[in-house]
Amino acid sequence: MSELFNEIRELTDRYPERKSAVLPALRLAQEHYGHLPPEALREVASALGTTPAYCRGIASFYDMFHLAPVGEHMIDVCTNASCALVGAAQVLEAFERELGIHAGETTPDGRITLRSAECLGGCDSGTVVSIDERYRQPVKPEDVPAVVEELRRG
Amino acid sequence: MAKAKHPILVLAGAEQGDLRALEDYRRVGGYASLEKARKLGPGATLEQIKQAALRGRGGAGFQMGQKASFLPSPGQAKNPIYLVVNADESEPGAFKDREIINRVPHRLIEGIQIAALAIGAERCFVYIRGEYLSEYEVLSAALAEAEAAKLVSVPILVHRGAGAYICGEETALLESLEGKRGQPRSKPPFPALVGLYNSPTLINNVETIATVPKVIELGGEAYAKIGVKDSTGTRLFSLSGDVVRGGNYELPHGTSFRELIYDCGGGIAGGRKLKAIIPGGSSSPVLPADQVDLSMDFDSVQKAGSFLGSASVIVIDERACLVQLALRISQFYMNESCGKCTPCREGTRWIEMILRKIEQGRASMAELDLLSDVCDRVLGKCLCALGDSDAMAVASYVKHFRAEFEAHIEQGGCPYGDTSSLVGVRSPVDEIYRGRIGQEAAL
Ligand SMILES: Cc1cc2nc3c(=O)[nH]c(=O)nc-3n(C[C@H](O)[C@H](O)[C@H](O)COP(=O)(O)O)c2cc1C
Ligand code: SF4
Ligand code: FES
Numbered sequence: 020m021s022e023l024f025n026e027i028r029e030l031t032d033r034y035p036e037r038k039s040a041v042l043p044a045l046r047l048a049q050e051h052y053g054h055l056p057p058e059a060l061r062e063v064a065s066a067l068g069t070t071p072a073y074c075r076g077i078a079s080f081y082d083m084f085h086l087a088p089v090g091e092h093m094i095d096v097c098t099n100a101s102c103a104l105v106g107a108a109q110v111l112e113a114f115e116r117e118l119g120i121h122a123g124e125t126t127p128d129g130r131i132t133l134r135s136a137e138c139l140g141g142c143d144s145g146t147v148v149s150i151d152e153r154y155r156q157p158v159k160p161e162d163v164p165a166v167v168e169e170l171r172r173g
Numbered sequence: 174m175a176k177a178k179h180p181i182l183v184l185a186g187a188e189q190g191d192l193r194a195l196e197d198y199r200r201v202g203g204y205a206s207l208e209k210a211r212k213l214g215p216g217a218t219l220e221q222i223k224q225a226a227l228r229g230r231g232g233a234g235f236q237m238g239q240k241a242s243f244l245p246s247p248g249q250a251k252n253p254i255y256l257v258v259n260a261d262e263s264e265p266g267a268f269k270d271r272e273i274i275n276r277v278p279h280r281l282i283e284g285i286q287i288a289a290l291a292i293g294a295e296r297c298f299v300y301i302r303g304e305y306l307s308e309y310e311v312l313s314a315a316l317a318e319a320e321a322a323k324l325v326s327v328p329i330l331v332h333r334g335a336g337a338y339i340c341g342e343e344t345a346l347l348e349s350l351e352g353k354r355g356q357p358r359s360k361p362p363f364p365a366l367v368g369l370y371n372s373p374t375l376i377n378n379v380e381t382i383a384t385v386p387k388v389i390e391l392g393g394e395a396y397a398k399i400g401v402k403d404s405t406g407t408r409l410f411s412l413s414g415d416v417v418r419g420g421n422y423e424l425p426h427g428t429s430f431r432e433l434i435y436d437c438g439g440g441i442a443g444g445r446k447l448k449a450i451i452p453g454g455s456s457s458p459v460l461p462a463d464q465v466d467l468s469m470d471f472d473s474v475q476k477a478g479s480f481l482g483s484a485s486v487i488v489i490d491e492r493a494c495l496v497q498l499a500l501r502i503s504q505f506y507m508n509e510s511c512g513k514c515t516p517c518r519e520g521t522r523w524i525e526m527i528l529r530k531i532e533q534g535r536a537s538m539a540e541l542d543l544l545s546d547v548c549d550r551v552l553g554k555c556l557c558a559l560g561d562s563d564a565m566a567v568a569s570y571v572k573h574f575r576a577e578f579e580a581h582i583e584q585g586g587c588p589y590g591d592t593s594s595l596v597g598v599r600s601p602v603d604e605i606y607r608g609r610i611g612q613e614a615a616l
Contacts, residue, residue: 033330035296035370038352042303042335067352080354080511082336083303098600099265100455101413101487103501108597123604135599137338137505138265138455139304142487143412143419152306 023051027066037067041077045084054085090125090132092170095149096158099138102145106160110146111135113163131170180399182387182407183380184277184423191276193311195318198279204324206386210287213389215247219291222385224393226405230269231259231341231378232454232482232558234471237385243365244373247293252372256294256327257350257364258285260301260308260379261334261341264454265505266485269409270379272421274301274308277383278315282329284385289327292375296328300346303335338509342557343376345511356513357557378483380409400426404470408484412438415445415490415594426470433469434488441490449489449573453482455502456562458569459495479569494593496581499570500528504600506563517560520551524567525602531578534586541578545571 027044031037044067048059055078060071067074078084096114098107111122114133118126125132141147144157148166155166186192186201198204210218223238247254258281262270273281285297301309312331319325332350339345340355347369349355368374384406388396397405404426410433413419417439424433430450434440441447447462452469458479460467467477474481489498507521527544530536544567551564571578580588587593 036351039332039350041352042333042349046333046335077352077354080337081303081334084335098501098598099505100451100498100501101266101419103498103595103598104414104487104489104493106594108595108599111599112597121604122599135601135604137508137601138263138267140262140268140271140302142266142268142414142485143421145413149304152304154307 021062023048023062024066027063031067038069041067041069041074042081045074045078049084053091054088088125088129090130092131092151093149094131094133094170095136095139096122096134097137097139097141097145097147097149098135099142101138101142102147105145105157107146109160110148110158110163113160114167117163117167131167179423179425179428180407181423182399183273183280183383183409184421185387187276192280193276193278193315195279195315195322198277202390203279204283206389207283207286207290207324210290210389215291215293218287218389221389221393222288222291225388225396226393226403227381227384227388227396228404228471229378230380230384230408230483232264232456232480234481237377237381240365240377241288241292241375243363244292244375245366250373252370253295254293255369255372255374256285256289256292256297257343257346257369257374257376258297258299258379258382259341259343259346259376260299260305261338261346262305262379262483263302263338263341264456264483264485265502266413266451266454266487267411267483268413269411269421269484271305271308272409273379273383274305274312278312279319280386281312281379281383282316282319282325284382285329286325286327287385287389288375288377288382294327294375296330298350298369299329299331300340300350301331301333302340303333306333309333337511338505339511339557339559342559345557346376347374354511356511357559359556401468401470403472404481408469410469411483411485412488413485414451414488415441415493416488417442424469427468429466429468430486431465433486434465438488441488446491447488448491448493449495451485451487451489453480454485455487455505456480456558456566457482458565459489459573461573490594492589492592492594494587494589494595495570495574495577496528496532496587497593497595497598499567500525500532501595501598501600503528503563503567504602506559506566508600508602510559510563514556514560516551516554517556517563520547520560521563523547524551524563528567531581532587534581534584536582538579538582541571541582 031040060074147156148158192198344358345355364374548564548568
């Protein structure tokens with residue numbers, strides 16, 4: 020059995036029912052593969068005692084799972100109400116300029132994916148940007164070049 | 174800060190920083206309420222919560238003690254009783270649960286243990302939104318410390334979501350926790366009888382549960398004297414938008430929007446004029462500026478035609494085009510609709526589509542009427558409150574700011590031109606339309 024399979028089995032022990040571990044299991048698989056290709060879904064399914072189609076149905080429901088390849092780094096820029104009022108549109112545009120892509124795309128070298136996001140729960144100091152699941156706030160348009168430079172170097 | 178001295182309860186002791194370390198929380202009397210509750214026993218503990226008239230802080234404002242009393246008593250129940258804490262916090266404008274977890278995680282853990290004792294729960298689950306990775310780590314670390322100190326007698330599992338606003342709706346949350354797509358269940362049966370794994374389940378918001386230790390410390394009766402009638406105690410008001418000092422301000426219910434926005438938040442930068450207030454997160458109907466002296470309690474805000482909801486106050490100044498704001502909010506609900514029921518799945522799309530046409534100046538007056546009509550057809554016909562939220566919110570913008578909608582239609586575009594503070598705002602649904610996200614392409 021693969022390491023991933025064993026790790027998922029350990030997870031399931033924490034829940035009253037095995038299937039409850041599907042989110043953490045998919046998260047582990049995604050960390051392992053970078054996204055969720057068919058073989059990842061098959062592996063999760065067999066560890067949970069369910070089918071790959073079931074796992075695909077779950078993965079497609081939640082924003083944090085990716086069925087197709089994404090960049091090594093993920094930039095989520097909140098564009099919801101509070102951030103929008105304080106200039107989220109300009110921050111998103113600054114990222115687009117700096118990366119040379121539109122929101123929703125990945126840089127051609129496969130390094131960075133940019134998305135606009137719904138409220139991230141940091142509305143008092145917008146614009147909130149989540150980079151690889153770590154928040155930066157507030158981010159102003161003029162901060163963007165340094166943020167991107169840091170990611171490109173890192 | 175506000176002029177009058179007011180009690181700080183949920184964030185007590187953390188005014189200058191945080192109480193993440195058990196030692197620090199102990200120093201301000203932490204876990205004494207749990208000890209007190211253990212001496213009182215389940216019945217008397219629940220009685221204190223009832224006397225406090227503690228209303229839920231997650232949105233609907235239902236009394237916690239009353240909800241808990243719908244549960245079977247532990248002896249009667251065939252299945253184990255569960256306590257589930259809702260830390261999904263994804264309502265646009267809301268960021269109070271995050272602050273509670275970051276600054277007083279032990280108060281939440283203590284509240285969970287007291288509530289579990291009061292209802293005879295066998296296990297507890299905290300469902301935390303997937304994006305809150307740092308908060309997950311803070312809470313997990315605090316939990317490990319509390320467990321090592323033998324303070325946790327009812328086991329707690331912290332479970333991360335994976336990005337879906339709808340999982341904050343309590344039955345969608347349960348589905349998600351059971352390993353399914355987060356789609357709401359039809360009610361009844363209510364979770365108190367048939368909840369997680371068909372077991373009796375009490376679901377409460379983070380702030381509600383984090384208030385419980387103070388209720389036990391002060392006693393229910395004394396707690397109920399804080400705030401106003403039917404809206405007891407203090408509240409973390411999340412203040413954001415066009416305001417100088419946003420943030421969470423813990424104030425008693427009954428404080429006015431004016432005190433929050435101007436005394437606590439320093440008012441609006443540049444002396445600009447207030448245009449509108451969103452009182453309880455983006456799903457609550459907008460209030461025009463002349464409501465600024467309204468008292469922030471459940472009943473007053475409801476009488477004014479809105480909801481206090483999660484007490485997430487978004488300040489909007491005169492620069493904002495409210496058609497753009499309504500459009501952005503409608504895009505959120507459309508994007509987050511789980512698609513299970515037709516009025517919401519179809520209605521949220523229609524609402525977004527018409528608003529987009531109005532914003533771009535391509536709509537006719539008949540389409541503005543159609544917008545109101547669609548809102549009517551969604552309202553009250555959905556399986557959960559998400560569809561209603563969209564319809565009520567959008568209808569409120571049209572009601573209070575109709576002239577602005579008409580101006581877009583008459584002038585063939587935004588009367589603000591590019592001076593609106595919201596000009597150029599985009600949303601995730603724009604990317605879906607463009608088919609750019611890898612995930613969408615693969616589906
Ligand atoms: C679409 C939708 C989203 C919701 N999101 C949340 C949320 O993120 N957090 C929360 O505590 N309650 C949320 N609620 C309310 C819950 O369904 C439930 O009423 C609440 O968790 C009960 O806790 P309380 O009584 O302590 O407020 C949401 C409701 C709906 C309809
Ligand atoms: S109202 Fe919307 S979110 Fe709620 S169940 Fe229906 S489709 Fe799903
Ligand atoms: S609106 Fe951007 S974090 Fe809430």
